[in-house]
Amino acid sequence: MMGLIILVGIFQSWNIALSIFNLCLISAVMTMGANIQWGYAGLINFGIMGYTALGGLAAVLISVDPIQEAWRAGGFDILMCLWLIIVMVLVIRFILKNFEKSKFRTYGIAAIIISGVIILRVTAEPGIEAIESVNPAKTGFLGGLGLPIIFSWLVGAFFAGGLAFIVGKVALGLRADYLAIATLLISEIVIAIIKHEDWLTRGVKNVIGLKRPAPYEVDLQTTDWFINLVEKFNSGKLALISNLADRQVALNQLVIEGSTVFVKLCYSGLFLVVVIILLILTQKALYSPWGRMMRAIRDNEEAANAMGKNVVKQHLLIFILGSAIVGIAGAMLVTQDGLFTPGSYRPMRYTFLIWVMVIVGGSGNNFGAILGGFAVWFLWIEAAPIALFLINLFTAGMSDTHALKVHLIESVPYFRYLMMGLGLLLIMRYRPKGILPEKIEIK
Amino acid sequence: MDILNSIILLLNYIFIPALSYGSQLALGAIFVTLIYGILRFANFATGDMMSFGTMVTILFTWYFQSIGFSLGFLPTALIAIPFGIMFMIAYMLFIDKFVFRYYRVNKSPPVQLAMVSIGVMFVTQAVVRIIIGPADQRFFDGQKFIIKAGEFKEMTGLNEGLAIKSTQVLTIFVTVILVSLLFWFLNKTKTGKSMKAYSDNEDLALLSGIDPKRIVMITWIIAGVLATIGGVLYGLDKSFKPFTYFNNMLPIFAAAIVGGIGNPFGAFLGGYVIAFSEIFLTYAYKKFFMYILPESLEPDGLVQLLSTDYKFAVSFSILVIVLLYRPSGIFKGKVL
Numbered sequence: 001m002m003g004l005i006i007l008v009g010i011f012q013s014w015n016i017a018l019s020i021f022n023l024c025l026i027s028a029v030m031t032m033g034a035n036i037q038w039g040y041a042g043l044i045n046f047g048i049m050g051y052t053a054l055g056g057l058a059a060v061l062i063s064v065d066p067i068q069e070a071w072r073a074g075g076f077d078i079l080m081c082l083w084l085i086i087v088m089v090l091v092i093r094f095i096l097k098n099f100e101k102s103k104f105r106t107y108g109i110a111a112i113i114i115s116g117v118i119i120l121r122v123t124a125e126p127g128i129e130a131i132e133s134v135n136p137a138k139t140g141f142l143g144g145l146g147l148p149i150i151f152s153w154l155v156g157a158f159f160a161g162g163l164a165f166i167v168g169k170v171a172l173g174l175r176a177d178y179l180a181i182a183t184l185l186i187s188e189i190v191i192a193i194i195k196h197e198d199w200l201t202r203g204v205k206n207v208i209g210l211k212r213p214a215p216y217e218v219d220l221q222t223t224d225w226f227i228n229l230v231e232k233f234n235s236g237k238l239a240l241i242s243n244l245a246d247r248q249v250a251l252n253q254l255v256i257e258g259s260t261v262f263v264k265l266c267y268s269g270l271f272l273v274v275v276i277i278l279l280i281l282t283q284k285a286l287y288s289p290w291g292r293m294m295r296a297i298r299d300n301e302e303a304a305n306a307m308g309k310n311v312v313k314q315h316l317l318i319f320i321l322g323s324a325i326v327g328i329a330g331a332m333l334v335t336q337d338g339l340f341t342p343g344s345y346r347p348m349r350y351t352f353l354i355w356v357m358v359i360v361g362g363s364g365n366n367f368g369a370i371l372g373g374f375a376v377w378f379l380w381i382e383a384a385p386i387a388l389f390l391i392n393l394f395t396a397g398m399s400d401t402h403a404l405k406v407h408l409i410e411s412v413p414y415f416r417y418l419m420m421g422l423g424l425l426l427i428m429r430y431r432p433k434g435i436l437p438e439k440i441e442i443k
Numbered sequence: 444m445d446i447l448n449s450i451i452l453l454l455n456y457i458f459i460p461a462l463s464y465g466s467q468l469a470l471g472a473i474f475v476t477l478i479y480g481i482l483r484f485a486n487f488a489t490g491d492m493m494s495f496g497t498m499v500t501i502l503f504t505w506y507f508q509s510i511g512f513s514l515g516f517l518p519t520a521l522i523a524i525p526f527g528i529m530f531m532i533a534y535m536l537f538i539d540k541f542v543f544r545y546y547r548v549n550k551s552p553p554v555q556l557a558m559v560s561i562g563v564m565f566v567t568q569a570v571v572r573i574i575i576g577p578a579d580q581r582f583f584d585g586q587k588f589i590i591k592a593g594e595f596k597e598m599t600g601l602n603e604g605l606a607i608k609s610t611q612v613l614t615i616f617v618t619v620i621l622v623s624l625l626f627w628f629l630n631k632t633k634t635g636k637s638m639k640a641y642s643d644n645e646d647l648a649l650l651s652g653i654d655p656k657r658i659v660m661i662t663w664i665i666a667g668v669l670a671t672i673g674g675v676l677y678g679l680d681k682s683f684k685p686f687t688y689f690n691n692m693l694p695i696f697a698a699a700i701v702g703g704i705g706n707p708f709g710a711f712l713g714g715y716v717i718a719f720s721e722i723f724l725t726y727a728y729k730k731f732f733m734y735i736l737p738e739s740l741e742p743d744g745l746v747q748l749l750s751t752d753y754k755f756a757v758s759f760s761i762l763v764i765v766l767l768y769r770p771s772g773i774f775k776g777k778v779l
Contacts, residue, residue: 421565
């Protein structure tokens with residue numbers, strides 16, 4: 001796999017190779033999250049998109065500087081709403097605890113929720129309008145805490161875990177395919193909220209220019225040690241150019257190229273650390289008594305239950321853990337892009353593609369998950385060039401203006417779906433356990 | 444106080460759109476439910492299969508339009524639908540033979556079949572996009588409105604106009620015919636009854652001499668008819684875009700589950716439940732209250748329960764509530 005990425009580096013450019021590599025690492029993290037749920041515990045989670053988006057939201061809320069004006073304009077209303085929500089939840093909890101289950105109770109709770117939503121809307125509306133009208137072209141939202149963006153990786157995990165707790169409480173009792181549909185739909189609700197609550201997330205107006213954990217290219221290009229470093233690396237090439245002015249131009253060019261590569265390398269390093277830490281933790285968990293218990297629950301729920309294992313609690317726990325890992329990946333993704341675009345969260349890319357990675361890599365095997373993340377993402381990116389090559393090969397006899405050839409070449413980007421689908425179908429048929437199947441050592 | 448105007452207002456903005464959208468969802472939901480009841484898996488390729496059938500229909504429509512054939516005030520697509528259905532059925536049977544059959548024969552768990560259907564979803568999506576492209580396609584021709592808002596105002600002398608699109612009437616009309624035919628088939632014919640028996644208890648059905656291959660084939664054929672017609676009606680009413688069709692899978696699933704999965708009648712009503720609640724909850728009632736309340740009580744805001752951005756979220760929330768309180772759906776599911 002690494003070899004393929006290096007080949008891309010040599011033939012296309014190091015920049016592309018590194019961005020593929022970085023996204024491969026992020027995909028690997030997502031796949032590990034999904035793999036924990038599916039491979040360890042047999043829980044099907046089609047809501048990956050929702051947790052990814054929440055992780056991204058965390059990145060925004062942590063790193064953007066707070067917008068004082070907006071807080072002054074509508075912060076009070078929003079805080080009131082927050083209190084109202086907390087009060088509502090507490091009241092419902094109180095009712096659930098202290099009253100017998102009856103029709104009356106159900107309707108009462110429904111009434112509380114409905115009136116609560118109406119009160120919330122009334123309280124929030126002026127605040128939201130005030131916030132959104134504060135410099136709408138640039139801000140129009142509350143902003144964040146102004147902390148370094150790295151913290152958001154942890155916070156993203158907490159956000160996603162929190163959502164998973166709610167979803168798990170609601171949906172985990174469902175049968176496998178119901179659970180899949182329910183989680184898919186809940187993730188759509190999450191995306192709808194992120195897209196349309198402009199006061200919190202700027203919605204489809206996107207948040208751009210997030211802080212970075214890595215240096216900026218522009219700064220690097222004027223830093224002495226970096227220029228010296230580039231010079232040292234390319235001293236052989238530069239020595240060939242005798243003219244001093246020409247050499248300076250070539251050096252500048254190299255510094256500009258080098259700076260983008262260097263920044264990407266910084267990200268790769270950070271992501272690699274996350275992947276390695278997660279890999280160690282998940283491997284430890286897999287072979288621990290807890291991992292054995294999870295497998296027992298997965299393979300035979302009733303038997304595990306009869307042995308005194310709390311199936312419901314363990315399912316909830318693993319659902320939260322897996323989703324939290326996905327949340328980390330979501331925050332990493334936004335960190336790397338430096339922008340948060342709620343409109344770009346689509347189930348095809350963020351849920352189903354990740355599932356292809358899990359299935360192809362091998363469910364229940366962490367190395368399989370990483371391999372799946374790398375292989376599938378690589379294919380997803382490189383599918384277009386491959387398809388173009390194949391089309392040119394098969395239509396070599398046709399003239400360049402032949403309608404069919406032109407049409408096929410125009411639709412090259414969609415061949416990636418075809419490749420993913422065929423890949424998934426072939427793997428499911430001939431290697432149902434994935435490329436690296438689960439290995440369980442019983443000694 | 445103006446009751447008549449307010450009724451027309453509700454008819455125009457809520458009732459008729461919801462009825463036609465609900466019909467389109469209902470056809471899709473019956474498709475999902477049939478596959479679930481008889482083949483026993485959640486078909487994630489639903490939306491894309493519908494877009495495949497619609498795509499073929501559009502291609503034939505374009506062909507008919509190019510040779511100058513038309514149906515006058517009716518859309519040309521109606522003539523193209525049978526061709527679309529034929530291709531759709533062929534495609535479905537092809538996929539069944541090479542993909543789903545293997546898992547069915549091996550008695551794989553439903554989750555595995557659902558995963559396989561995701562593979563089919565990817566492939567179908569690719570095929571549709573490669574052939575027709577991802578862009579918006581309009582293929583409607585013929586007369587657009589049965590009654591225009593302006594004409595209606597002139598005719599009745601009311602303030603509110605009532606616009607009825609021909610596609611809306613067509614949708615409701617076709618759905619009613621198709622669904623009654625389907626229920627007649629399921630409840631009265633021998634094949635339909637054997638399908639119900641197969642869905643109820645596979646082993647017993649096999650013992651009593653029902654041929655599973657035939658049942659599966661007939662299911663796919665019915666599914667093909669439903670998917671194509673549902674897709675074409677949606678495309679005529681709005682427009683055809685592969686991505687929208689993929690997204691429509693979600694409210695369709697919601698409709699099928701809300702109605703009780705495996706129960707075609709439930710799915711049929713589920714479609715309307717979803718459509719009506721989506722539109723009811725996101726409609727701004729300001730004008731309505733302006734008509735029925737005296738002037739002094741007129742509301743200031745839009746009187747909208749939820750902004751239209753949350754249209755989809757409404758149906759999904761309904762689904763979550765139904766799953767929590769009645770996992771088998773409003774109408775007891777799993778009895779075909």
